[in-house]
Amino acid sequence: MHRYANPGRVLRLSRTLVPWLGAATALLIAAGAYLALVASPADYQQGESVRIMYVHVPAAWMAMFCYAILAGASAVGLIWKHPVAELAAKATAPIGASFTFLALLTGSLWGKPMWGTWWVWDARLTSVLILFFLYLGYMALHSAFDDPARGAKAAAIMALVGFVNVPIIKFSVDWWYTLHQPASVFRIGGPTIDASMLLPLGVMAAGFTTYYFYVVLLRLRAEIVAGKIKALRLRQVYG
Amino acid sequence: MTAMKAFWRTVGRDLQLALRQGMDSFTAVVFFVLAVVLFPFGVGPxxxxxxxxxxxxIWVAALLASMLSLERLFQLDYEDGSLELLALAPLPLEAAVGAKITAHWLTTGLPLIVAAPVLAVLLQMDAAGFVALVAALALGTPLLSLIGAIGAALVLGARRGGVLLSLLVLPLYIPVLIFGVAAVDxxxxxxxxRPHLMVLSGLLLAALVLVPWVTAAALRQALE
Structure with a gap:
């Protein structure tokens, strides 16, 4: 981990990784979209609208995955004052917020034909909405200080406090048995979803994951370069 | 022993400050009453x-009233430098934070609990819910002060602290609201x-243990 506290080393690593991640993302999403939209069967009950699942479920997984990374990077940044971890947390937050928004949006579009309503105050939906607000709060707090280092630290503490929500989201469908269906992939006793649907779902999820790493590395690179430019400007002004 | 004494001194100091400022600490209750009284006009009598x-x-108004009073929790001490003295004092900052939260609850949470039954009468609430309302507020308002303290410490020195504070704190207040209202309903x-009150007690105990550490960490980075 401390190897990658050196921004220059991370910059070099990202230069080699980014093209591969970009290609993998394009390939996986294209294959996943084909499998999900064309090659997989329609649901016997839900018909064609089951295909919303192949975007909704990976987006919701990524929303929680991003928050876990955000909290983990924030903890590393606070404990070891790891400069790259702090930047990684900052770079992750908008991506996580977008995935959360996408999960809420596709869930709403799926809910209208299936449940007959755009929105219900179900435990899973509510806790994901809170997750979205936590992301917004993190980003607002990060940018609220004149000193960026202060913002990074305050936001890191906030990210750790907000982490209590992640297990609540995961187990909300088990604790409160409301409208949202319980876990059907990551559960004790194996997935209850048929292989013909599990495969496109898995490919899409892999595509979403490589997409996250692709974008986060690009953003991280931008952050590091922005920091360098700032340092150069300061040197120009103060000699 | 001396640590205990220092703790209560800090509570006493904050209470004295709140009393000397007179109306200032009353504004939370006045807001609470006014916000609730608006509803009969809004939804009809x-x-x-x-x-x-x-x-x-009643619960939503209590949440907002508690949140509005949070800015006073550390802001004045931060501006005049007494917060730095508190951080340097032999009493651990975690304990000082606990003392300040206690004083905040005594000046804002407790008056809310007293005012709530009167408002419940105004809103024609069923008499069966009164004991539950007071019990849930007695467990819930300290929880609001505790969770809010984290937000209040994090926004010290931020631009637009007030709006930011609501964005940080309100999502974390939602569990208190859910179980508080569920108990009364x-x-x-x-x-x-009982189950709802026990969940609230559990949340309160967890917050009592964890919040002083988080808040003290947030204050330390604000004072750096």
């Missing part, structure tokens, strides 16, 4: 409607109240 929404209205409709 029909007793059945008011009675149905009374627990929720259960009492009104004749279900068991």
């Amino acid at each position: 029909e007793p059945a409607v008011l009675a149905r929404i009374a627990p929720g209205v 259960a009492a009104v409709f004749g279900f068991a109240v």
Whole structure:
């Protein structure tokens, strides 16, 4: 981990990784979209609208995955004052917020034909909405200080406090048995979803994951370069 | 022993400051009453409607009133430098934070609990829910002060601290609201109240243990 506290080393690593991640993302999403939209069967009950699942479920997984990374990077940044971890947390937050928004949006579009309503105050939906607000709060707090280092630290503490929500989201469908269906992939006793649907779902999820790493590395690179430019400007002004 | 004494001194100091400022600490209760009184005008004076929404209205107003008073928790001490002295004092900052939260609850949470039954009468709430309302508020308002303290410490020195504070704190208040309202609703409709109160107690105990550490960490980075 401390190897990658050196921004220059991370910059070099990202230069080699980014093209591969970009290609993998394009390939996986294209294959996943084909499998999900064309090659997989329609649901016997839900018909064609089951295909919303192949975007909704990976987006919701990524929303929680991003928050876990955000909290983990924030903890590393606070404990070891790891400069790259702090930047990684900052770079992750908008991506996580977008995935959360996408999960809420596709869930709403799926809910209208299936449940007959755009929105219900179900435990899973509510806790994901809170997750979205936590992301917004993190980003607002990060940018609220004149000193960026202060913002990074305050936001890191906030990210750790907000982490209590992640297990609540995961187990909300088990604790409160409301409208949202319980876990059907990551559960004790194996997935209850048929292989013909599990495969496109898995490919899409892999595509979403490589997409996250692709974008986060690009953003991280931008952050590091922005920091360098700032340092150069300061040197120009103060000699 | 001396640590205990220092703790209560800090509580006493904050209480004295709140009393000397007079109206200032009253504003939270006045806001609470006004916000609740607005609802009969908004949804109409029909007793059945008011009675149905009374627990929720009272809880939401209590949440907002508690949140509005949070800015005072550390802001003045931060501006005049006494917060730095508190951080340097032999009493651990975690304990000082606990003392300040205690004083905040005594000046804002406790008056809310006193005012709530009166408002429940105004909203025609079923008499069966009164004990549950007071019990849930007694467990919930300290929880609001505790969770809010984290937000109040994090926004010290930030631009637009007030709006930011609501964005940080309100999402974390939602569990308190859910179980607080559930307790009162259960009492009104004749279900068991105890489970909801026990969840609130559990949340309160967890917050009592964790919040002083988080808040002290947030204050330390604000004072760096």
